[in-house]
Amino acid sequence: MIKSLVTGGAGFIGSHVAKHLIDAGHEVYVLDDLSGGFKSNIPDQAHFMEGSILDHQLLEKLFAEQKFDYVYHLAAYAAEGLSHFIKRFNYQNNLTGSVNLLNESIKNQVKCFVFTSSIAIYGDLPTPMTEEMTPQPEDPYGIAKWAFEQELAVSKKMFGQDYIIFRPHNVYGEGQNISDPYRNVLGIFMKQILEEKPLTIFGDGSQTRAFSHISEVAPVIAESVNHPAAFGETFNIGSDQTSSVHELAQMILEAFDSTLAIEFLPERMEVKHAHASHDKLKRFFKIPKECKLEEGIKKMAHWAKKQGLKAGKKFDEIEIYKNLPSSWK
Incomplete structure (x- = not known):
């Protein structure tokens, strides 16, 4: 059985991704510190561990014991406007914690690291924003997401660690x-x-x-690892x-x-204005009904x-x- 880790799986998008993975036959492990999510969100069939991605010793033990095939990293504190006023908290949770997960994924030969970034990385670039644009984030949240996207690209070159990046926006x-x-x-x-x-x-x-309904986002993220052509690629995802x-x-x-x-x-x-093109996403994946x-x-x-x-x-x-x-x- 395929074994997958979902960080932030007690949260909103993470819990929906976990449900889709279970429906697809994955054995799902959820790691969440419950700072923004709820136990009631976690699918009954998932294995739940309460803990933080900042606890690198916990991660080392978890990865060594479970030998995950895939990691779906959705744990984040996604408050763009507030991120200016919580700089240390933002970078610890949205960047350092992500690096902790990536380290263990590389060491334990995870097949693909699926990361939910954000269109916050584009900043105030013209709309519709496309993946070919050079990001210009305007808040610490976007900076952290963009920094980790670059870390994933560097780690693929250095270690061969495959990844898929999704940039969702205003999911509800x-x-x-x-x-x-x-x-x-x-x-x-x-x-x-x-x-x-x-x-x-x-x-x-x-x-x-x-504004993007969860039904337009979670299914694509969950089944993305079934498309090897998407490995190493970045996709905007959400509503048009x-x-x-x-x-x-x-x-x-x-x-x-x-x-x-x-x-x-x-x-x-x-x-002021933020919406993205999804043309690239549509070339790689079957898109759910709008x-x-x-x-x-x-x-x-x-x-x-x-x-x-x-x-x-x-x-x-x-x-x-x-x-x-x-x-x-």
Whole structure:
């Protein structure tokens, strides 16, 4: 049986990838520190180990004992805007931890290392962003992701370690942590509605993104290792449908049949427009059926109303308070 490790498998995308792997016949091991995920997300058939990718001794023992065929690295703290104010935390979790995993993958001859990066690596480059562009990240989160992408390329040359890189963007859907105040705008809006608070938007809401339902992303990541032609390649992955943040807020209010107000906060430093081309992805993989944003929001809203709010771990790792948005203090 194929044996695969999924880091961040108690989190949102990671748990969905783990489910698809189990359905495909993999024996799945989930490693997660539960800082942003929940045990309830983990598939029953998966072997769960609570631990951090920063614990290199734990990783050494785990890899030596299990001899994984594949590693799916989805553990990350994906708060782009906040990453300016948590630089040490960001680089430790999104770069150093990733290197720890790569070291063990090389030493234990993992067949392919599948890494979820982010279109944050493009920064403010013109849209649609393509894989041929030279990344210009504008926040520490994007810098960390881009640095590790380069490390994967170097390690393939030096050690022959195969990899596949995916650059997802604004993924949402059932199972998402909607209690995190710093990331996942759909989750933030839904939490505010459930708490009967105004929906808060930084700036005027004209920022555009391509919000991607989990059903458009997780299946492709899970089955990617079945395509050797994709080894050593990088792919944007997600929706082709773009919407403004203000339009998104209106759609979510409609899905909840809510008349709550929208509150506009001072603009923060962020990329104005971010959406990517998926032409390369379509040449390598069979793409799942598109999930229109309105449909995906309805699915997630139904799930959110049914499961309610879960108390997540409080994040208290702020390192720099200068210029921190007042709503985050």
